[in-house]
Amino acid sequence: MEKKNIAILGSTGSIGTQALDVAREFYDKFEISVLTASNNADLLIKQALEFNPKIVVIINEALYSNVKEALAHTTIEVMSGVEALVDAVELEEIDVVLNAIVGSAGLRPTVRAITCGKDIALANKETLVVSGELIMNLVKEHNVKMLPVDxxxxxxxxxxxxxxxxxxxxxxxxxxxxxxxxxxxxxxxxxxAQALKHPNWSMGAKxxxxxxxxxxxxxxxxxxxxxxxxxxxxxxxxxxxxxxxxxxxxxxxxxxxxxxxxxxxxxxxxxxxxxxxxxxxxxxxxxxxxxxxxxxxxxxxxxxRNLQLAYDALAEGGNRCCVLNAANEVAVAAFLEDKVSFLGMSSILEETLCHIKNTNNLSLDDYIAYDSESRIVAQDLINKIKHKN
Incomplete structure (x- = not known):
């Protein structure tokens, strides 16, 4: 097999770093063309120096100069920001985009990669949770492979x-x-501290x-x-x-x-x-x-209760899974900051679903809008808990 060109979105996270372990195992099988990270500039720089990709993207624009300066002596193109992340997957030689981004932020680059004819190795489950019907229709339309990583x-x-x-x-x-x-x-x-002690798997916090x-x-x-x-x-x-x-x-x-x-x-x-x-x-x-x-x-x-909520949201269809996912991301972040209790996360999800009306036949922009609205509602609910305390 010829070398596969791989783009790793979220290369500094748990899945991303393990994907690079796989690349080290098969150095003659893979070419790493794109590496991206949200905030971990130091590790991104280290990875870039080892794998020499065509492009690196640091999402946090405040860290762009750090990465740019560290890689100035290389031929690597350094980009920053969310739009750069989406644009990077268009690189012509990419065969497979490994989407290891956490949360619904992985949705837009997945859509762009599919429409550019790239196969997707999907670790970002939120892509299909938020807009599964839309994504799988695009996969069929553009005749690409959706390869699950979970x-x-x-x-x-x-x-x-x-x-x-x-x-x-x-x-x-x-x-x-x-x-x-x-x-x-x-x-x-x-x-x-207790919730982060998983008995079997080593994964990211979320x-x-x-x-x-x-x-x-x-x-x-x-x-x-x-x-x-x-x-x-x-x-x-x-x-x-x-x-x-x-x-x-x-x-x-x-x-x-x-x-x-x-x-x-x-x-x-x-x-x-x-x-x-x-x-x-x-x-x-x-x-x-x-x-x-x-x-x-x-x-x-x-x-x-969260598992039952997921079954219920799937049964209701429309925007329910999108709303559920967005509220959960906000609730988990609040739990990690000690702003909501473990059981309280489920209540945030239920109340957010009650606050937002269900609709069907959604476009990508609709999903993105509901994702944003759900986050605002969930955060408001968390703020009310904080004020009560």
Whole structure:
């Protein structure tokens, strides 16, 4: 295979840095053409000096001069700002855009990349949560590949390779997070330090909090609906604390296929970047003797309301998933700043959904407008809590 040219959006985050670990593993297979970061200029500079991309983008324009000066002796083009991020994916030689940006900020560059004919390795689940129908229609229109990077969706994707049989059901597995089995009373006063201690995965702060609240699984349910063209009743969630079975497909004859492996995000990243081929790597291998028991249980939708909210939003359609996602991003940020309680995040989501009227047949600009409006509403609700206290 010729070298694939890769653009990594969000190269300094958890997925981005692990993607570069994969690139180091296969230095003769990939050319890194674009690297972008929001605020971590120091790491972006270090990555750029190692991989020598054509373009680097620092979103925070106040840090542009720092990056520009540090790379002045290279041939790397330095850009800054949100529009530069969107424009960078148009680079002609790019084959695959790995979108590892956190949150709905990943939506516009994904749209631009698709319309430019680039395959997408998608770690930014919010892209499909916010506007899944629009995105998948664009994927079909421009005949590009949407390659999932989330471990659960990668698992489903891998189970479907070579399978002509229709899907009867999929099971998205969840670790249960650090609070699996906890009651509402136990969750009343948990703080961010506890919520950030995920038992199995090493991830960024936002996705770790989402995992603790089961919001991450809710977002994955929405994403799976669009990725695999499923009905809501075809998507189930099961808690699997060991995080070895990454998800399961059940076919119409009742047979099931599961994809298994150690909880290491480099594996689904590699598969997305090398698809349809697999390459031998030096990553640690799974040993059954280390995991002599697998267990499964139903998620607690009463205590962890966010997962039920996601199912409800998906059922209602229109702008509901967009509103839910935006409110969640604001609520998580507030929780990380000790401005709202762990259980209070769910209340912010519910109230934001109540404040904004549902509408259908939305354009990209409509989704962006509802995203913005939802953030304002959610922030106002959080401010009221602060004033009460």
């Amino acid at each position: 471990s659960e969706h990668s698992a489903i994707f891998q189970c479907l390779v070579g399978e002509p049989s229709p899907i009867e059901k999929i099971y998205l597995t969840a670790s249960g997070g650090p609070f699996r089995g906890w009651t509402k009373d136990q969750l009343q006063h948990v703080g961010k 996705i770790t909090i989402d995992s603790a609240s089961l919001m991450n699984k809710g977002l994955e349910v929405i994403e799976a609906k669009w990725l695999f063209d499923l009905e809501i009743n075809q998507i189930d969630v099961i808690v699997h604390p060991q995080s070895i079975i990454h998800s399961i497909v059940q076919f119409e004859d009742g047979s099931m296929k599961a994809q298994m492996g150690l909880p290491d995000m480099k594996l689904p990243i590699q598969y997305a970047l090398t698809y349809p081929e697999r390459y031998k790597n030096t990553f640690k291998r799974f040993d059954f003797i280390d995991y002599t028991n697998f267990s499964f249980e139903k998620p607690d939708l009463t205590t962890f």
